[in-house]
Amino acid sequence: MSELKYWVWLASMExxxxxxxxxxxxxxxxxxxxxxxxxxxxxxxxxxxxxxxxALANKDLSGARRIIDxxxxxxxxxxxxxxxxxxxxxxxxxxxxxxxxxxxRLPNIDDMCAVAVVGTRSxxxxxxxxxxxxxxxxxxxxxxxxxxxxxxxxxAAAEGAMEAGGGCVGVLGTAIDxxxxxxGICADTAFFGALVSEYPPGAPTHSSNFRARxxxxxxxxxxxxxxxxxxKSGALLFADEALNQGREVxxxxxxxxxxNSVGTNRLIMEGAQPALSAWDVLSGYAARFENLxxxxxxxxxxxxxxxxxxxxxxxxxxxxxxxxxxxEKQKKRGKKNxxxxxxxxxxxxxxxxxxxxxxxxxxxxxxxxxxAIVSAITEKSTHIDDIIExxxxxxxxxxxxxxxxxxxxxxxxxxxxxxxxNISQK
Numbered sequence: 538m539s540e541l542k543y544w545v546w547l548a549s550m551e552x553x554x555x556x557x558x559x560x561x562x563x564x565x566x567x568x569x570x571x572x573x574x575x576x577x578x579x580x581x582x583x584x585x586x587x588x589x590x591x592a593l594a595n596k597d598l599s600g601a602r603r604i605i606d607x608x609x610x611x612x613x614x615x616x617x618x619x620x621x622x623x624x625x626x627x628x629x630x631x632x633x634x635x636x637x638x639x640x641x642r643l644p645n646i647d648d649m650c651a652v653a654v655v656g657t658r659s660x661x662x663x664x665x666x667x668x669x670x671x672x673x674x675x676x677x678x679x680x681x682x683x684x685x686x687x688x689x690x691x692x693a694a695a696e697g698a699m700e701a702g703g704g705c706v707g708v709l710g711t712a713i714d715x716x717x718x719x720x721g722i723c724a725d726t727a728f729f730g731a732l733v734s735e736y737p738p739g740a741p742t743h744s745s746n747f748r749a750r751x752x753x754x755x756x757x758x759x760x761x762x763x764x765x766x767x768x769k770s771g772a773l774l775f776a777d778e779a780l781n782q783g784r785e786v787x788x789x790x791x792x793x794x795x796x797n798s799v800g801t802n803r804l805i806m807e808g809a810q811p812a813l814s815a816w817d818v819l820s821g822y823a824a825r826f827e828n829l830x831x832x833x834x835x836x837x838x839x840x841x842x843x844x845x846x847x848x849x850x851x852x853x854x855x856x857x858x859x860x861x862x863x864x865e866k867q868k869k870r871g872k873k874n875x876x877x878x879x880x881x882x883x884x885x886x887x888x889x890x891x892x893x894x895x896x897x898x899x900x901x902x903x904x905x906x907x908x909a910i911v912s913a914i915t916e917k918s919t920h921i922d923d924i925i926e927x928x929x930x931x932x933x934x935x936x937x938x939x940x941x942x943x944x945x946x947x948x949x950x951x952x953x954x955x956x957x958x959n960i961s962q963k
Contacts, residue, residue, distance in 0.1 A: 540617075542598050543569055549600060552592040553592050555632035559635070562618075574593065608737070613638055616637040616638075624646040625647050627753065629756075636735065639713075639732065640731065640732040641728065643706070644681065644730075649826065650681065652680050654668060654672055654684055655691060657767060657771075657772060661765065672698040672705075674697075674816070679819070681704065684705060684754075685754055690772070706757065709750065710747035711742045712737065712739060725940065733753070735753060748774070752778055754775070759822060761779040761785070762812060765789065773800050787818050788805050788810070816831045910942065
């Protein structure tokens with residue numbers, strides 16, 4: 538923490554321009570050099586204006602210490618530009634933020650084909666459907682969705698990503714502890730992926746924050762996909778930002794007479810790549826990112842402890858856990874089929890009725906880890922500790938998959954960290 542307070546001190550200065558903060562790091566050779574610089578030193582720095590020189594003369598660290606304490610209290614990670622986990626992709630833009638505040642788990646973004654999915658807040662049913670489908674398929678094919686999480690297209694894409702069983706990175710234009718982040722899509726993203734903001738706890742919200750957020754959102758991604766945007770739309774400004782950063786821009790075509798597709802159709806006419814499917818976006822990056830697959834069988838899986846990899850990572854045929862091949866592989870690993878408790882009946886005695894057949898159909902849509910969790914919920918209001926113990930899976934993995942099961946409607950959460958099945962066990 539020796540220099541962390543200086544990073545937070547500098548990053549929190551509203552009167553110093555983003556670009557100037559980065560130039561100061563180069564000029565003084567580090568954040569400590571900036572903090573311990575004298576007013577006379579700054580007078581000689583030609584790219585500073587008088588307001589910035591005055592701001593830098595204030596060496597009070599009480600605000601920085603308060604931010605650090607609040608982040609520690611609320612499990613908010615502080616990632617500085619010098620940290621190894623800070624994305625190189627973001628660091629390379631013209632004016633990267635010095636500090637990122639993170640809730641959740643930030644993946645290794647540089648190793649992933651991250652796509653920023655954006656569009657109008659006032660999306661039509663077509664726009665919402667396409668955004669959710671794109672978010673879902675990008676994730677299934679091994680990509681990572683980056684979203685501003687605003688209502689409409691952005692939120693729908695994030696929902697699709699999480700329904701596909703992957704993470705999502707949400708970039709905020711508000712303080713990391715803003716009240717709006719504690720519920721809905723923001724809370725789900727923080728739980729299953731990561732919420733990112735350059736604004737610390739307690740920071741005021743300005744209208745300029747949301748335009749500034751665009752540079753971070755597009756800076757984390759290798760490409761931007763505009764799903765639906767009218768003639769005057771913030772999504773078009775976002776596309777301009779992405780192009781200025783050297784990112785490729787894709788757009789989903791719409792009806793020629795549709796008001797909400799005027800902007801996206803115009804982008805295509807001006808050179809944006811048309812995208813009818815997620816693979817239209819991802820295919821050009823397949824050689825660069827080996828985990829991408831059009832079939833959706835190879836997709837990003839959060840890292841697990843080494844001792845858990847052999848038994849607990851989902852296999853390519855996890856989506857067909859009820860097949861004979863999958864069951865045979867489970868037997869070879871010495872594992873019980875997690876379907877057995879829910880499925881096994883005396884089939885020789887009588888034909889299965891329609892409700893029982895439907896149960897099989899529902900469970901066949903779950904991956905191997907989700908099936909193990911469902912099988913561990915042996916009674917109503919099963920405590921989370923019992924589920925973790927019965928599955929022998931890492932706590933973080935169980936919590937993440939339980940979130941997905943809740944989104945899909947298989948499981949409901951009750952007070953006291955207890956969970957119940959929403960499916961019939963006949």
